[in-house]
Amino acid sequence: MLRGLYGAASGMVAQQQRQEMLANNLANASTPGYKADQASLRTFPKMLLQAVNAQSMPVNRSYPIGELATGVYLQERIPNFRQGDLMESGNTTDVALLQGILPENEDGREMALFYTVEHDNEELRYTRNGNFTVDGEGFLTTAQGRYILSTDGERMAVGSENFTVAANGIVTNEAGVQVGQINVVLAEDPLQLVKEGDGLLRFTEDGELPSVVANEEIAYQIQQGFIERSNVDAGQTMTEMMATYRSFEANQRVLQAYDQSLEKAVNEVGRIG
Template sequence: MLRGFYTAASGMLSQQRRTEMLTNNLANANTPGFKADQSSMRAFPEMLIQRMGLTDIPVENGYRLPVNSLVGGLNTGVYMQEAMPKFLQGDIQQTDRNTDIALLNGNIPVNPETGLSGTVFFAVANGNGEPRYTRNGNFTLDGQGFLTTSAGYYVLDDQNKPIQLNSENFTVGEDGTIREDSRVAARLGIGYSEDPYRLIKEGDGLFRTENGAELANAYTDGNVGFAFKQGNIEASNVDASRTMTDMMTAYRAFEANQKVLQAYDRSMEKAVNEIGRLG
């Protein structure tokens, strides 16, 4: 009986976590470059149930032999193993702001181990100067002329140096070259991950590698195709209508597990209050 409590409770907890993930997706539906999370549900390891008993052997002095008979497998619940970002390209939206730059996927190689495409990112530095990566091209210039993200992190060039400009009157070519008055000022730094699902998602639309190391320079790999579009940003890839539907499904699943838990609770109450009266 108590095993049923744990199974229903695990279902409630997993659906609660899934609802929180979907709520975060919906809250970032208008965040440039945001990559929606998708959940991975997994069942706890099954328990193999056996019946243990004794059988009498018809011999002169009598003998009882232990016997185990297989009953079958029993699942003990479910949990949300992880939430992984979905790296599909978001829609490109025109803003006509010089500091907005969209990173467009081109011919991206497919990882032979996973069967999934790699991804390119803008290279930035967090507050501690550590390498981080983002798809959010909603940039701005700070008071010293450094190109930064909306959260204030430095955007890096292809030499991993902060990009400093004189004004917002610059142009960005399809190859990532930034020019001011026909002078080459810098080239946007782009990192490439052949397996982006191994990256760790942080706040403010940032990603990092597992060991904090830098990603490969996308310019040095001739097989990686990408381009830039100034005056545009990549929108979030959250499908709002699908997310709302998934949230309702998760809520109904939570409610169903809750009703099962309540039924177990009533059964236990009945057993405690009435079984003792049978004598």
């Protein structure tokens, strides 16, 4: 009976975690460049039950009865790096990254492209959020003030918001002077990137992601005046949230049934006299 309690409780915990993940996706449905998290439920290792020394069996013999599931858990969250729709904003500081059809890696997952961002202590981070701005010193930054880097690894000094960005990422300031080219990098395995908040991703391996600016085999375009919308499907997410809630309630009812059975076993069946 206690095994049933553990199984129902693990189901409730897994569904609660899934509900939190879906709620976070829905909350970021309007965040530019946001990539929805996805996960699946997996079962814990099963137990193989055996009957030992039963009356109808020879002594010191055991016979298999079958497998017993020991509960479920929510597997690690994996972002979905599918390209989001482009929406025209009209702001010169908004720059959307439109990637072409990219090849798949050895594991069958499609590669992904990102902008390069300077983080604390000159570390690198990556983003698809092209909702940029210009700080007080005239540098092109993210909405949180992180510097956007060029192909030579330097900050982009655009001067003011009156700059233009070509399809290949070359930035020209108001005076008609080219100030650099926005760096675009390739993640052959996007699952090696970890979310850190504010639309930033951290590369978990050594080194940094390679630039594809001079790579003719990788097709992409940079669209000024557009932003890449979140790839969250709000309708589908709401449906999944309702199904998750119903599954949580079902596990809750099972847990309550076990609790009532234990109460009877302790207070009624086990009563002396």
